[in-house]
Amino acid sequence: MLRSGLLRAASAVRWYVRELMDESAYERYVAHARSHDPSVSVPSRREFERMRTDRQESDPSAGFRCC
Structure with missing residues (x-):
C-alpha cells in the first residue's frame, strides 16, 4: 500500500518536472x-x-533567452 502510494507520487513528480521543463x-x-x-x-x-x-531565436517579439 505504501509502496504503491510512493510510486504514484514519484510518477506525478516526474510528470510535473517533464512538463515544467x-x-x-x-x-x-x-x-x-x-x-x-x-x-x-x-x-x-x-x-x-x-x-x-x-x-x-527568429521571433523578435518574444525575445531570445538562453536560460
Whole structure:
C-alpha cells in the first residue's frame, strides 16, 4: 500500500518536472503529427529541438533567452 502510494507520487513528480521543463514537447509533437497523418515523416528529436530553437531565436517579439 505504501509502496504503491510512493510510486504514484514519484510518477506525478516526474510528470510535473517533464512538463515544467517542456521535455514532453517532442512526444506531443509526434502524437499530433501522426494523429493528422499517420504516414507523415517526423523529424528526429535533435532536428525537432533545432527547429524549436531556430523558431524561438527568429521571433523578435518574444525575445531570445538562453536560460
